[in-house]
Amino acid sequence: MKQTIRVTINGRLYEEEVEPRILLAHFLRETIGLTGTHVGCVIGECGACSILLDGKVVKSCLHFAVQADGREITTIEGLAKDGELNPVQEAFVKNYAFQCGYCTPGMVMTSHALLQKNPNPTEDEIRKALAGNLCMCTGYVQIVDAVKDAAKGMKNG
Ligand code: FES
Ligand code: FES
Structure with missing residues (x-):
């Protein structure tokens, strides 16, 4: 029912x-x-x-x-507000952190949640936060770089 x-x-x-x-x-x-x-x-x-x-x-x-x-x-x-991408979304674009894009919404949501809780994560903390998100095609280096970049952007902005 x-x-x-x-x-x-x-x-x-x-x-x-x-x-x-x-x-x-x-x-x-x-x-x-x-x-x-x-x-x-x-x-x-x-x-x-x-x-x-x-x-x-x-x-x-x-x-x-x-x-x-x-x-x-x-x-x-x-996540985007008034046509402006969220800092994590922007950083994913800037760092080429996706290819097919299948994993990307989940990666972005998890990264966004991490930065809300911890705006200045270490690489280790980023990798741990993203451990439950799998990507078959980009490789994790660009994804981790994007999250670092988003954190930097949030600090400066
Ligand atoms: S579809 Fe939910 S974790 Fe894979
Ligand atoms: S970009 Fe293709 S699975 Fe991650």
């Missing part, structure tokens, strides 16, 4: 009827239409589906949509 949930996504309140077993990742993509959250492994290994739930980074394939009832979500679509 469907359940009604109310969830704030990127600052907008949605009230939707959902099947209790629909995954949060699928809810965001298929019900809400926010396809920036990617789905890879669906077993919590790749991190492509990473989003913020009440400000904390989570893998949305490991949650049911009903678990988001009454909570706040930020997806990759919610």
